[in-house]
Amino acid sequence: xxxxxSILENMTIDKYIALFIFIGLxxxxxxxxxxxxxxxxxxxxxxxxxxxxxxxxxxxGLMNLGFAIFFGLGSYIFGISMAIxxxxxxxxxxxxxxxxxxxYVPLQSPAVAALLCIxxxxxxxxxLGYFVFTSxxxxxxxxxxxxxxxxxxxxxxxDQQIYTGGASGVNGIPTGLMTLRLFxxxxxxxxxxxxxxxxxxxxxxxxxxxxxxRFGKIIHSIRDNEMRVQFLGYNPAVFKIAIFTISxxxxxxxxxxxxxxxxxxxIENSGVAFSTMIIIWLAVGGRGNLTGAMAGALLVxxxxxxxxxxxxxxxxxxxxxxxxxxxxxxxxxxxxxxxxWQYMRRIHGRQHANPGSDPVPxxxxxxx
Amino acid sequence: MxxxxxxxxxxxxxxxxxxxxxxxxEKGETRVIIGPNGAGKTTxxxxxxxxxxxxxxxxxxxGVNIAGKExxxxxxxxxxxxxFQGPNVFDEMSVYENLxxxxxxxxxxxxxxxxxxxxxxxxxxEEILSQINLTExxxxxxxxxxxxxxxxxxxxxxxxQNPAIITLDEPAAGMTDDETFKTGEMIKSVMKDKTVIVVxxxxxxxxxxxxxxxxxxxxxxxxxGTYEEVSHNAEVIRVYLKTDDTEEEEAESV
Numbered sequence: 001x002x003x004x005x006s007i008l009e010n011m012t013i014d015k016y017i018a019l020f021i022f023i024g025l026x027x028x029x030x031x032x033x034x035x036x037x038x039x040x041x042x043x044x045x046x047x048x049x050x051x052x053x054x055x056x057x058x059x060x061g062l063m064n065l066g067f068a069i070f071f072g073l074g075s076y077i078f079g080i081s082m083a084i085x086x087x088x089x090x091x092x093x094x095x096x097x098x099x100x101x102x103x104y105v106p107l108q109s110p111a112v113a114a115l116l117c118i119x120x121x122x123x124x125x126x127x128l129g130y131f132v133f134t135s136x137x138x139x140x141x142x143x144x145x146x147x148x149x150x151x152x153x154x155x156x157x158x159d160q161q162i163y164t165g166g167a168s169g170v171n172g173i174p175t176g177l178m179t180l181r182l183f184x185x186x187x188x189x190x191x192x193x194x195x196x197x198x199x200x201x202x203x204x205x206x207x208x209x210x211x212x213x214r215f216g217k218i219i220h221s222i223r224d225n226e227m228r229v230q231f232l233g234y235n236p237a238v239f240k241i242a243i244f245t246i247s248x249x250x251x252x253x254x255x256x257x258x259x260x261x262x263x264x265x266x267i268e269n270s271g272v273a274f275s276t277m278i279i280i281w282l283a284v285g286g287r288g289n290l291t292g293a294m295a296g297a298l299l300v301x302x303x304x305x306x307x308x309x310x311x312x313x314x315x316x317x318x319x320x321x322x323x324x325x326x327x328x329x330x331x332x333x334x335x336x337x338x339x340x341w342q343y344m345r346r347i348h349g350r351q352h353a354n355p356g357s358d359p360v361p362x363x364x365x366x367x368x
Numbered sequence: 369m370x371x372x373x374x375x376x377x378x379x380x381x382x383x384x385x386x387x388x389x390x391x392x393x394e395k396g397e398t399r400v401i402i403g404p405n406g407a408g409k410t411t412x413x414x415x416x417x418x419x420x421x422x423x424x425x426x427x428x429x430x431g432v433n434i435a436g437k438e439x440x441x442x443x444x445x446x447x448x449x450x451x452f453q454g455p456n457v458f459d460e461m462s463v464y465e466n467l468x469x470x471x472x473x474x475x476x477x478x479x480x481x482x483x484x485x486x487x488x489x490x491x492x493x494e495e496i497l498s499q500i501n502l503t504e505x506x507x508x509x510x511x512x513x514x515x516x517x518x519x520x521x522x523x524x525x526x527x528x529q530n531p532a533i534i535t536l537d538e539p540a541a542g543m544t545d546d547e548t549f550k551t552g553e554m555i556k557s558v559m560k561d562k563t564v565i566v567v568x569x570x571x572x573x574x575x576x577x578x579x580x581x582x583x584x585x586x587x588x589x590x591x592x593g594t595y596e597e598v599s600h601n602a603e604v605i606r607v608y609l610k611t612d613d614t615e616e617e618e619a620e621s622v
Binding site: 213214215217218220221224225227228229230231232233234235236238239242 | 417419438439440441443444449450452456457458459460461465468469470472474475476477479480481483525529
C-alpha cells in the first residue's frame with residue numbers, strides 16, 4: 001500500500017493524464033451509444049497511430065510528413081481482406097476483373113491479412129529507411145522525402161482503381177466485422193472496441209519501456225546530438241532504421257484496427273492530408289512524452305467532430321486558428337507545458353522545504 | 369610505431385589546413401599538439417577520429433590504415449575515443465545516464481535491447497563518477513553543471529567508452545586554474561595506461577602533463593621534442609610562444 005502511494009507521489013503529471021485517458025476509454029462504452037463506441041473506437045486507433053509517430057518524431061527527432069502511408073497500408077490490407085470475404089468486391093468486378101488477383105489470394109485468410117498489416121508496413125519502412133538513412137539524408141531533407149513518398153503513395157492508390165478502389169476507396173466492409181468469427185463467435189463492435197483499447201494500453205506500455213531502455217537512451221541521444229553518438233561507437237543509421245520500422249509496424253497495426261471502426265478505407269486516411277493531421281496531433285499535445293501524442297489525437301479528433309457540427313464548412317478555419325494559437329503560445333504542446341510547470345513547482349517546493357540549500361534541481365526523469 | 373600519421377594533407381577547397389604532416393606516437397605515450405589558431409590541430413584530431421577524410425596520406429594504427437573510415441567504426445573497432453573542443457554532452461540525460469550511454473561494449477542494435485544495468489556496470493560507473501569528481505552530481509542534468517564539470521563529464525564518458533587511444537581537444541578550455549590542474553592530474557592518473565593525444569593552448573597545463581610536444585604552424589610541423597626543448601626552440605618562440613605571451617599581456621592590460 002505504501003509502495004503504491006510513493007509511486008503515485010512520484011508520478012509525473014503526464015502519467016496521471018495517461019491513466020485518466022485509459023480509465024475514460026475503458027468505461028466509455030458503458031455510458032454511451034453504439035454510435036459513440038464506433039467513433040471513439042476510431043479515435044483509439046488514432047491514438048495508437050500517434051504513439052507510433054511519437055517514438056519516431058518525439059523520441060528520435062525524425063519528423064515524418066508522410067506517416068499515414070503505414071496506417072494506410074495496414075487499413076488497405078485488412079480492408080481488402082474483409083471486402084473479398086464474400087467473393088469479388090464491386091470495385092474489382094466493375095473494373096473488369098473476373099477472378100481475384102494472385103496478390104490478394106493470401107488475404108482471403110483474415111489471420112494472414114492481420115499479420116501482413118504489421119509485416120508489410122514494417123518491411124516498406126525497413127527498405128525506405130535503409131536507403132534514406134544509410135545515405136545520410138538528414139533534417140528537413142529527410143522530412144521532404146517522406147512527404148514525397150506519401151504523395152507517390154496517394155497517386156498510386158488513386159491510379160490503381162481496379163485493385164484499390166481508387167479515389168472512392170474500399171467499401172462494403174461490414175461494420176464491426178460481423179462476418180469475422182473468432183473461436184466460433186462473431187466479433188461485435190464492442191469487442192473490437194476493447195481489442196483496440198487493450199492494444200492501445202499494451203502499445204503504450206511498450207513505448208514507455210522502449211523509451212527507458214538503452215535503445216531509448218540512444219535514440220534520444222541521436223535526437224539531441226547525433227555527432228556525439230557516432231564518436232561513442234554507435235552507427236546512427238542502424239538505430240534510425242530500427243525506430244522507423246518499429247513505428248511503421250505500430251502504424252500498420254493501428255490501420256488494421258481502424259477498419260472495423262470505419263467500415264470504409266480510402267485515401268482520406270492514408271494520404272498527405274491525414275499525414276499532416278498526425279503532425280498536428282503531436283504539435284498540440286506535445287512530443288516525446290507519449291501522453292501528449294494520445295491527448296493531442298483525442299482532443300483534435302474530438303474537436304473536429306464537435307466543430308463540424310457547430311460551424312459546418314467553416315470548422316477547419318476555427319480549428320486552424322486554435323492550432324496556430326496553441327503552437328505559438330505553447331510550443332511544447334499542452335502536455336509538454338504541463339510537465340514543465342510541474343517540474344518548476346517541484347523545484348520551488350524543494351527550495352521551500354530546505355531554505356538555503358543548493359538551488360540546483362535534480363534530473364527531470366526519476367528512474368529506478 | 370603504434371599510431372603513425374604519414375604525409376597527411378587536407379585540402380579544403382584550396383586551403384591547406386594540414387600539409388604533409390607525419391607524426392609517430394608510441395603506445396602509452398601522452399602527446400601534446402600545440403600551435404597557434406588555425407595551425408591544423410583540430411583537423412588532425414578530426415582525421416584520426418574519422419570526422420574528416422584526408423586528401424592525401426595514411427593513418428596507420430598497428431599498421432592498418434584507418435584514414436577515411438566511419439567515426440563509429442573507428443571508435444568501435446579501433447578503440448579511439450574523442451573529447452570535443454568545448455563540452456559536448458547530452459543535456460537531456462542525467463550525468464549518470466550520460467556515462468551509461470558512453471559505456472563500451474553495448475553499441476550494437478541487439479545489445480541496445482538486451483542491455484541490463486548490472487551490479488558490475490553500476491560499480492564501474494560509480495568509480496568513474498568519483499574519478500571525475502561528480503559523485504554528488506550523479507542525478508543532475510548536465511546543463512546545471514559548471515563549465516569545468518561538464519568538461520569532466522565528457523572526460524568521464526571517454527573513460528566509460530574505455531578506448532585504447534584517447535584524443536582530447538582542449539580539455540582545459542574555459543577552466544579555472546584549479547580545475548585545469550585537477551584535469552591535468554586526472555589525465556596523469558586515470559589515463560596513465562592509455563595512449564593520449566591532447567591539443568592544448570595552456571602552457572602550464574602542457575608542462576604538467578606532456579613528455580613529448582609537437583608544435584604545428586600553418587598546417588605543418590614546426591618542432592617536436594620535450595617540453596623543455598620545444599619551449600626553448602627559437603623558431604617556436606617566434607611563431608607561437610611570443611605571440612601567445614603578448615596576447616596574454618594584452619588581455620591582462622585590458
